[in-house]
Amino acid sequence: MSRTWAREAADVAAAYRQRLAPDDAAARLVLADLAQICCATQSSVVPGDPHGTAFNEGKRAVWLHLQDMLALQPERLSELMERSDQ
Numbered sequence: 001m002s003r004t005w006a007r008e009a010a011d012v013a014a015a016y017r018q019r020l021a022p023d024d025a026a027a028r029l030v031l032a033d034l035a036q037i038c039c040a041t042q043s044s045v046v047p048g049d050p051h052g053t054a055f056n057e058g059k060r061a062v063w064l065h066l067q068d069m070l071a072l073q074p075e076r077l078s079e080l081m082e083r084s085d086q
Contacts, residue, residue, distance in 0.1 A: 038063035
């Protein structure tokens, strides 16, 4: 990885954190919705359906990327989901 890429990656992560700050009410709603549709809190396995499992794993990959960009610890997910209901 080049230094330029590392700097750009840091800028991208900062942009994610700026736009989707878990302490912002609107961002919590968006993150909670994405967590739900991206299999963040449930198994991605669809018994007997490898294509369905692969599809769900693709959605989950998006969530894991968001979680990484936001430096969102997995244990904060339940708090995020609860706070979005308020």
